[in-house]
Amino acid sequence: MNSSSSNNRIDHVKKYLQNEEKEIVDLACKLINTKTENPPGNEILAAQVVEDFFKSLQIPYTIHEKIKGRTNIVGYIGKGSPSLLVACHLDVVPAGDDWKRNPFEAWIENGRIYGRGSSDNKGQMASMMAVARFLKENESKLKGQFILAGVADEERGSTLGLEYLLNECEVKADFAIIPDVAHNMRLIDVTEKGTLFLEITSHGKQAHGSRPEMGINAIWNMIPLLERIKQLKFQKTSHPLHTPPTLNLGSIHSGTAPNIVPALCKAQLDIRYLPDDSADTIISNIKNIIKAVETQYSAKFDLSVISNQPPTAVPINNPLVDLISKHTLVVLGTKPQPKGMSGATVTKQLIQKGIIAVGFGPGDETEAHTTNESISIKELVDFAQIMALISLDLLM
Numbered sequence: 001m002n003s004s005s006s007n008n009r010i011d012h013v014k015k016y017l018q019n020e021e022k023e024i025v026d027l028a029c030k031l032i033n034t035k036t037e038n039p040p041g042n043e044i045l046a047a048q049v050v051e052d053f054f055k056s057l058q059i060p061y062t063i064h065e066k067i068k069g070r071t072n073i074v075g076y077i078g079k080g081s082p083s084l085l086v087a088c089h090l091d092v093v094p095a096g097d098d099w100k101r102n103p104f105e106a107w108i109e110n111g112r113i114y115g116r117g118s119s120d121n122k123g124q125m126a127s128m129m130a131v132a133r134f135l136k137e138n139e140s141k142l143k144g145q146f147i148l149a150g151v152a153d154e155e156r157g158s159t160l161g162l163e164y165l166l167n168e169c170e171v172k173a174d175f176a177i178i179p180d181v182a183h184n185m186r187l188i189d190v191t192e193k194g195t196l197f198l199e200i201t202s203h204g205k206q207a208h209g210s211r212p213e214m215g216i217n218a219i220w221n222m223i224p225l226l227e228r229i230k231q232l233k234f235q236k237t238s239h240p241l242h243t244p245p246t247l248n249l250g251s252i253h254s255g256t257a258p259n260i261v262p263a264l265c266k267a268q269l270d271i272r273y274l275p276d277d278s279a280d281t282i283i284s285n286i287k288n289i290i291k292a293v294e295t296q297y298s299a300k301f302d303l304s305v306i307s308n309q310p311p312t313a314v315p316i317n318n319p320l321v322d323l324i325s326k327h328t329l330v331v332l333g334t335k336p337q338p339k340g341m342s343g344a345t346v347t348k349q350l351i352q353k354g355i356i357a358v359g360f361g362p363g364d365e366t367e368a369h370t371t372n373e374s375i376s377i378k379e380l381v382d383f384a385q386i387m388a389l390i391s392l393d394l395l396m
């Protein structure tokens with residue numbers, strides 16, 4: 001394509017989606033007004049908004065429920081390959097208190113949409129629905145397929161959502177963009193740390209508090225152990241895209257009364273480790289520390305793994321990073337930077353299935369899960385413009 005027809009295309013796409021602004025706001029409000037707090041979920045309410053939209057445009061779609069009411073909806077535009085999947089989640093975290101208005105009656109103020117889910121993740125879904133409309137009108141020009149999914153259960157592990165779609169419903173794609181990383185389209189999530197949750201149990205022996213020498217105090221034994229674990233050395237301590245690995249002591253539970261020697265103490269750890277490090281090495285290092293403390297203090301510990309999600313990464317020079325950079329520059333005049341994330345998103349599950357998946361999207365990093373959650377309407381329009389240009393480049 002020569003540069004003047006390329007410029008014409010860009011102008012056309014930008015204008016089209018600018019004109020969709022009111023529609024994006026309406027759709028975002030409709031989605032926010034469906035109460036899909038997870039738990040319990042009830043994503044069916046938001047999925048109905050998406051279903052009505054797909055129906056009105058004759059976009060073919062499928063519906064998947066592992067549990068009734070925990071609805072996933074997947075719409076398809078075009079056929080063949082490559083395919084690009086964009087998944088936004090339809091569930092929201094509970095609203096909590098202290099909102100200045102009803103969190104499930106969206107309102108507009110100073111160019112922003114307010115309400116639970118506005119920035120996490122319903123605003124993004126509305127913006128992508130506008131992109132779907134645009135692509136549907138241009139379907140005959142597409143060689144590949146655009147897939148828009150509204151998914152359930154993201155806020156509580158995705159077992160009824162994206163994981164279910166990938167493992168049991170044969171939803172597939174070559175590429176995926178997950179607009180659930182905020183940071184106002186300034187970064188591209190290309191790698192995520194591993195997330196290892198551990199529980200350590202200290203076993204003691206109960207006795208009267210006036211005669212502690214008759215018992216074994218599970219808390220006293222836990223203290224030197226935790227102090228040594230705090231000094232844990234990681235195999236990999238630096239990475240060009242990541243902050244260093246971390247270790248959080250998240251909970252300690254033990255004891256009933258001052259005059260009882262506690263027989264049990266449990267501590268839980270959240271360890272975020274870098275790509276190229278391994279959970280096995282971390283666990284075996286912690287086991288060695290446990291052994292040393294057991295010998296020194298006549299203590300007894302158990303270690304159990306609550307969960308482990310390995311680190312993931314896609315190559316930095318993959319086509320999605322190039323296209324996101326190129327079109328963000330066109331629309332916003334800035335280039336987003338590839339970054340590593342300390343938190344885990346559903347891109348992990350996609351990458352594990354061999355899909356080239358990155359996180360990228362609008363929203364402030366301080367908005368998700370807060371009271372009076374909001375998102376900028378301009379950002380939603382900008383995002384739609386960028387995503388439409390990416391889709392055309394990738395799928396035409």
Ligand SMILES: [Zn+2]
Binds near residue numbers: 120121180
């Ligand atoms: Zn989210």
